[in-house]
Amino acid sequence: MKPFTYSRATxxxxxxxxxxxxxxxxxxxGGTNLLDLMKLQIETPTHLIDxxxxxxxxxxxxxxxxxxxGALVRNTDLAADKVVRRDYSVLxxxxxxxxxxxxxxxxxxxxxxxxxxxxxxxxxxxxxxxKRKPGxxxxxxxxxxxxxxxxxxSDACIAQHPSDMAVAMRLLDAxxxxxxxxxxxxxxxxxxxxxxxGDTPHVETALKSGEIITSVTLPKPIGGTHVYRKVRxxxxxxxxxxxxxxxxxxxxxxxxxxxxxxxxxxxxxxADAAASSGxxxxxxxxxxxxxxxxxxxxxxxxxxxxxxxxxxxxxxxP
Amino acid sequence: xxxxxxxxxxxLQGSAAIAAAAPALVPTGAAAARPTAKEGxxxxxxxxxxxxxxxxxxxxxxxxxLDALREHLHLTGTKKGCDQGxxxxxxxIVEGRRINSCLTLAVMHDGDKVTTIEGLGTPEKLHPMQRxxxxxxxxxxxxxxxxxxxxxxxxxxxxxxxxxxxxxPDLDKVSLSNSELRERMSGNICRCAxxxxxIAAMNDVAGETKA
Numbered sequence: 001m002k003p004f005t006y007s008r009a010t011x012x013x014x015x016x017x018x019x020x021x022x023x024x025x026x027x028x029x030g031g032t033n034l035l036d037l038m039k040l041q042i043e044t045p046t047h048l049i050d051x052x053x054x055x056x057x058x059x060x061x062x063x064x065x066x067x068x069x070g071a072l073v074r075n076t077d078l079a080a081d082k083v084v085r086r087d088y089s090v091l092x093x094x095x096x097x098x099x100x101x102x103x104x105x106x107x108x109x110x111x112x113x114x115x116x117x118x119x120x121x122x123x124x125x126x127x128x129x130x131k132r133k134p135g136x137x138x139x140x141x142x143x144x145x146x147x148x149x150x151x152x153x154s155d156a157c158i159a160q161h162p163s164d165m166a167v168a169m170r171l172l173d174a175x176x177x178x179x180x181x182x183x184x185x186x187x188x189x190x191x192x193x194x195x196x197x198g199d200t201p202h203v204e205t206a207l208k209s210g211e212i213i214t215s216v217t218l219p220k221p222i223g224g225t226h227v228y229r230k231v232r233x234x235x236x237x238x239x240x241x242x243x244x245x246x247x248x249x250x251x252x253x254x255x256x257x258x259x260x261x262x263x264x265x266x267x268x269x270x271a272d273a274a275a276s277s278g279x280x281x282x283x284x285x286x287x288x289x290x291x292x293x294x295x296x297x298x299x300x301x302x303x304x305x306x307x308x309x310x311x312x313x314x315x316x317x318p
Numbered sequence: 319x320x321x322x323x324x325x326x327x328x329x330l331q332g333s334a335a336i337a338a339a340a341p342a343l344v345p346t347g348a349a350a351a352r353p354t355a356k357e358g359x360x361x362x363x364x365x366x367x368x369x370x371x372x373x374x375x376x377x378x379x380x381x382x383x384l385d386a387l388r389e390h391l392h393l394t395g396t397k398k399g400c401d402q403g404x405x406x407x408x409x410x411i412v413e414g415r416r417i418n419s420c421l422t423l424a425v426m427h428d429g430d431k432v433t434t435i436e437g438l439g440t441p442e443k444l445h446p447m448q449r450x451x452x453x454x455x456x457x458x459x460x461x462x463x464x465x466x467x468x469x470x471x472x473x474x475x476x477x478x479x480x481x482x483x484x485x486x487p488d489l490d491k492v493s494l495s496n497s498e499l500r501e502r503m504s505g506n507i508c509r510c511a512x513x514x515x516x517i518a519a520m521n522d523v524a525g526e527t528k529a
Contacts, residue, residue: 001380004379005360006362006379006423006425028423028426030422031423032403032418032422035382035422035423036402039402048379048423050425050426076415076481079482080480080481080482085489085490086490092482093484093489096482096483096484099505100406100504101416101469101472101473101476101483101502102406102409102416102417102418102505103418103421105415105416106417106418106422235501235504236484236500236501236504237504237505
């Protein structure tokens with residue numbers, strides 16, 4: 001790791017202000033992704049602001065009947081929360097499909113949203129990567145791209161978003177609550193939170209300099225049957241090749257969000273609209289505009305099969 | 319061949335003073351023998367309670383909890399495997415929860431209680447999980463074992479606390495099964511593949527606890 005200085009933030013406002021006014025500053029919460037990247041010198045912050053003591057670790061109901069999840073709520077606690085299990089079980093399922101028990105004990109809600117891609121070319125500092133080093137090129141295009149994105153990609157980057165939790169958050173229309181360096185709070189719909197790579201793959205979110213996530217808010221529960229299916233190279237503790245989060249309504253309707261295939265957690269209105277027509281129609285709608293490589297072409301078939309599996313799982317439920 | 323009372327580590331380091339099996343921690347004084355904080359050096363004071371004993375360290379903020387335990391406190395039971403959170407050899411229990419000590423900074427844990435393999439039991443008074451690993455042959459080379467045992471102890475607590483897992487059929491009904499144990503232990507890799515015996519050891523301890 002490169003040397004850095006360290007401080008503990010005493011308030012949200014203080015953290016945001018320090019981050020905006022200190023060159024090379026980064027927030028650290030769970031640290032499970034950031035420290036890994038710092039060891040590889042992919043991330044080289046010169047100052048770390050520890051935000052673990054800001055008290056943002058509560059889950060509480062909102063006046064609108066939804067749920068406000070503190071930025072520092074650990075993945076284990078969020079998945080096990082009684083209200084989340086009962087009313088948003090797709091979120092519990094997505095969280096439990098991710099990482100290992102040890103990592104979920106440390107990883108936070110906000111940190112999970114901000115975790116960086118697992119593209120092997122991003123991780124290999126000997127390779128070109130427009131995300132890691134803007135303008136250096138993309139080693140993944142024309143390289144080994146089996147695990148990478150097929151939706152929302154660009155000529156500059158085909159990195160996938162690795163999160164399971166964010167896929168469920170996208171499905172549930174969560175909103176990301178932040179405070180900026182100027183002390184002003186704002187709410188960002190999760191659909192607008194993650195950026196597509198375009199020509200600037202190093203810009204990954206809508207967050208401004210110093211802006212800090214304070215909570216993630218879920219709207220009131222939508223009922224229905226919640227399911228999450230993750231397909232990966234081993235049965236546990238691996239990133240998704242394809243994952244699908246779905247909520248099926250009693251009226252035959254449904255909504256879908258996808259992981260492992262998008263440059264960001266993926267959702268499209270046309271896929272939701274096709275819910276009553278079955279897996280094949282939903283897959284076709286979701287994959288509209290998909291750009292695959294020789295290695296990643298299998299994901300199109302896998303998306304349809306994963307959806308078919310979810311429909312069967314839904315039928316099997318009482 | 320080394321005699322029985324000579325450990326591998328003491329042989330390697332030419333000193334029995336830091337025998338890995340010693341239950342007591344290296345006292346605070348030993349930490350003071352290391353480079354002490356000086357103005358402008360960027361060293362940060364960190365206070366931890368490790369295996370029930372308070373320790374005071376002065377650390378470069380880059381020091382992971384794993385390196386603080388091994389290099390500064392000489393608690394070498396906790397192992398460094400991949401150093402990137404993939405193998406679980408560095409698993410310790412912090413504030414009652416298992417974490418990868420390689421993926422967290424010691425300075426982030428100022429004031430925290432840490433339990434390592436040395437704090438679970440001693441050669442004279444083994445923790446039930448340590449005893450079960452021995453009787454079920456839950457290891458071959460043993461390198462991953464401290465992490466496996468810390469993880470296994472925490473897993474049984476997690477199941478008892480009703481925390482669901484990826485394979486829990488009903489999120490509100492958490493119970494013990496082989497598939498639950500396998501899923502929950504997936505963050506601990508064993509290159510010798512002692513997995514079936516580790517699961518047997520865990521079942522053994524879970525049965526004892528229930529009885």
